[in-house]
Amino acid sequence: MNGIVREFVGLPSPTAGRAGAGGHPCQGVYHRPPGARPKTAFIAAHYNVDFSEHYLAAHLAERGYGFLGWNTRFRGNEAHFLLDHALADIGVGVRWLRESAGAERVVLLGNSGGGSLMAAYQSQAVEPNVVPVAGMRPVDAIEDLPEGDLFVALAAHAGRPEVLTSWMDASVTDESDALSLDPDLDPFDPRNGPPFGIEFQERYRAAQRARNERVTGWALDRLEALRGTRARDALFTVHRTWADLRMIDPAIEPSDRAPNSCYLGDPARANYGVFGIGSLCTLRTWLSMWSLRTSQCGAAPHLARVRVPSLVVHATADEGVFDSDARALLRALAAEDKRLETVRDGHYLPRSRPWAADLLDAWVRSR
Template identity: 80%
Template sequence: MGEVVREFVGLPSPLVGRAGAGGHPCQGVYHRPAGAPPRTAFIATHYNVDFSEHYLAEHLAARGYGFLGWNTSFRGNEAYFLLDHALAEIGAGVRWLREKAGAERVVLLGNSGGGSLMAAYQSQAVEPNVAPVAGMRPVPAIEDLPAGDLFVALAAHSGRPEVLTAWMDPSVTDETDVLSADPSLDPFNPENGPPYSAGFQARYRAAQRARNERITDRVLGRLDALKGTRARDALFNVHRTWADLRMIDPGIEPSDREPNRCYLGEPVKANYGVFGIGALCTLRSWLSMWSLRTSQCTAAPHLARITVPSLVVHATADEGVYDSDARAIHAALAASDKTLDFVRDTHYLPESRPEAADLIDAWVRAR
């Protein structure tokens, strides 16, 4: 592996100022090979996870590329996420690559949850469509975003509202009580499975969607009740979001994944723990990110506006992204030049990072 130079990048946001302690709202680390500036550079961003030292950054830099692991002001701050604000801050990173780092081609890397986020970025850049969430002003900075030249979806989820709903425990009967459960829908009730019957799976999936819709109804009602008061928003919790039946029952969408596993280990323990996607929300961040009815963080509509060459890479032992997700992303892309490829590994590719970097490198060089 050749010498890799790492450069910290801190940039202002079009929306918020520097923190009182001095930190820039938009921050990341630019990895590049020593010597002449690379002509092609990647940018990777997530809704919440810190991507500044992304696991592929050094591997792709060693193969001759720039790699900006980029964070918006929502890194570690998911509860307050607003899509249009995040897109404006991703735009700051893309502009830096073109105007300061000297990149002639920019590859948008949508990894994990960042798949739908980077799809939304390219979609907005080529055909503005993202609207502010209820009660918020439009963000002018998203009307002129620099588009990417290539798009890569790597171990990517199909969208924030879809993944949350697929993972939700629909047996919750009281959103304020972490222990409330309808036994007839409890995925950890041995009378229900595993294995889970086709009938139970259908009832379960319908109940998951119904739970998401009930939360949206409650959120809209609370926002309406706050009108004219001293408060404009409020926080709330969403309990038990590690209960996708596929995590528990390997017979549903068989793959190379380990049975009865999620990203936090055994699903029943994770499901009743305090760490989970969407665990803490504001009313407006729910509408922006998690609601099936109102969120614009669903990948499919954005993928339908992506016409640049696109690559989808699926990890066949992924504990939370499934073959059907990867194939749906590939099918939804509007690009005429699109490729679906596979690596045998778990979600974060601990064993196959050089292989994945080689695969992406070969695909980019061919274009």
């Protein structure tokens, strides 16, 4: 991949000023072939993960495309995420591709958690629908977002509230105590499984949803209690979020994934560790990103407004995205031109990145 031009891009955000140390809120790296101004360019962004050096960027640049690995001001700052603010920052990147980089077609690449984020971007661009979280002012910049021309969901989750709820440990009884436990719902107690019976699975899934609802109810009550005080928001922790039964029992939705594994290795060890999605939140970030009741970060409602040609690529050995997730994304897409492709690899495609780049290249060129 020698010779690929990598250009740092730092731009202002409609919702945040430049940092005192000099950094722009919106930052990324634009990859392109040397001596070329590609007419078609990809843009990839995530809720939290730094995508500036995305693993497909150089591969797609080798095939003649531009690729903007783009970060909103919430890169590494998930605890304070607000959807409408992030969409404004993605709009900055798309507009830069069209107005400065010379791209005539923009491919929105929704990878991993970015699948629902980029779906929300296109949804808002074609049919404004995103509203501020409780107590926040509207963001004018999201009323005029430049649309994407093609949409790709690559190893994409079903949405932030859905993925967190599916991974939540349903046996937690006290959100303030990382060791609180209902033994009848403990997924790591051999008496409960694996294998996990249908009755246990149903009770467990219902308890996961109930846990999400309890946190939402508490967050709303806490925000109301803060009204008129010196504090407008507050931080809190969410314990044990590596406990999807599918991670533990490979008989549930069989696939090519390794048994008893998650993105951090052994689920039992990861679940009681300190690294997890949603582990630190503000009240408003919970409501904006993680709540089943109030979040606008679920993919399905937004995919129902995505009508451009769309491709879903599912990694069959993915430890955290399952076949049912990929097929649900495909069903939710409003596009008439849509298809599902699979690759036998893990979530980050460590063995098949050139193949995936060839797949995207052929699909884009055919359109």
